[in-house]
Amino acid sequence: MSKQRTIASINDKIRRQQATVWTVEELKARVREVGTAKAFASVDVVTTGTFEPVESSGAMLNLxxxxxxxxxxxxxxxxxxxxxxxxxxxxxxxxxxxxxxxxxxxxxxxxxxxxxxxxxxxxxxxxxxxxxxxxxxxxxxxxxxxxxxxxxxxxxxNQFYLLNPRNLYQNFIVGVNAGDRVLYTYLGPLQPHLGNAVYSHPGALSPLLNDPDLQLVGIGSKVFLGGATGYVIGEGTQHFPLQKRLPNRTPIGPAATLAIAGDAKLMDSRWLRGCYFPNYGPSLMLGIGVPLPVLSEDMVVHCAIGDDDVVAPVVDFSIPRRVRPTFGLVTYAQLKSGRISIEGKPVRTAPLASIPKSRQVAEELKKWILAGQFTLAEPVAPIPKDRTFLPQDRLGSQIALD
Known part of the structure; x- marks a missing residue:
């Protein structure tokens, strides 16, 4: 049985500015160098981050x-x-x-x-x-x-705070277009005849892929939100933890999500930007960072995954249905290489998330913790792990007959 730590003991080290904090990329590199056991003995907190569009977000204001x-x-x-x-x-x-x-x-x-x-x-x-x-x-x-x-x-x-019903998709899709005209989507323009492939997720950097079974993140967890402190307030909308998973427990497509809130009066525009997708609509780019307490060697194993170990489905947006056909799964390593192969054809790829800004979020959160300015919060309740995904399949004429 692996040695255990507690959030309280880690917080004590943070307050004394004696905690060892690595970004998740630093942890992955150290595990390759020294192995899981030595990495576990050396680090207290791992920081993760993403900077990506968050459509299901918004602000509460009291005038x-x-x-x-x-x-x-x-x-x-x-x-x-x-x-x-x-x-x-x-x-x-x-x-x-x-x-x-x-x-x-x-x-x-x-x-x-x-x-x-x-x-x-x-x-x-x-x-x-x-x-x-x-x-x-x-x-x-x-x-x-x-x-x-x-x-x-x-x-x-008076009050001005973000109240976001769905952030931090644990994984997502890759969008392509096998049709004969440009499609304007929430992933941006998809060129016809498989002219490009767009993925919205930063891969192995992303917070919830490094805690695949949500053992460390729960209701009440503190996060970096737009340059200020935020809190997980529950499961996000479209939360689907029962998604199929690889042996390393990472999901093969959209899975868990979180609802998050935080005081926008304290936020910084470096980590929060309005954006617009041509012929689709506006959204918000938001930096979110999640600190993961290193409580066991098992946690280190989960955080050691690389982009080769995580996959996403390639979805054809030219079919206007809720369930669209796919061209199979690709790894994030393939996506980040700049090209993937679809039915023997090379297709250029581009991320919707900013990989450099995602790294910066993890680095910024690391600085806060090292300075003793950000401690960890013990979750007050777990995020549900048994939610199914319920679509609306009934047509209006069928509803009238029910």
């Missing part, structure tokens, strides 16, 4: 009450609609929210504005930039005001 008060029921931030079906001045701005063709003033959004979305407004607020707010209210005795316009910034509102 504070006006005088007279308003109960907001429609709202636009720089022309981007925010959800107002909450408390009177609580708003949720989704990262993929798109500008209305006309905003609250009735002015038609110009072409440049249509390339912006919720992710860009979130970035502007993090930067401290002013954002124009227009709101329409439901008039009542409590809230007599019918409309309101102002300029807000992160310093003029």
């Amino acid at each position: 504070g009450h006006t005088d007279p008060p308003i109960n907001i029921r429609q709202c636009w931030l720089d022309g981007i609609p925010a959800y107002a079906g909450l408390g009177a001045v609580d708003l949720y701005l989704g990262a993929t929210a798109m500008p209305d063709y006309t905003d609250a003033s009735g002015m038609e959004a110009d072409a440049a504005a249509r390339d912006r979305g919720g992710g860009h407004v979130i970035e502007d607020l993090v930067l401290g930039k002013p954002v124009q707010l227009r709101a329409l209210g439901q008039v009542s005795d409590c809230y007599p005001r019918a409309s309101f316009e102002t300029t807000i910034s992160r310093t003029t509102i």
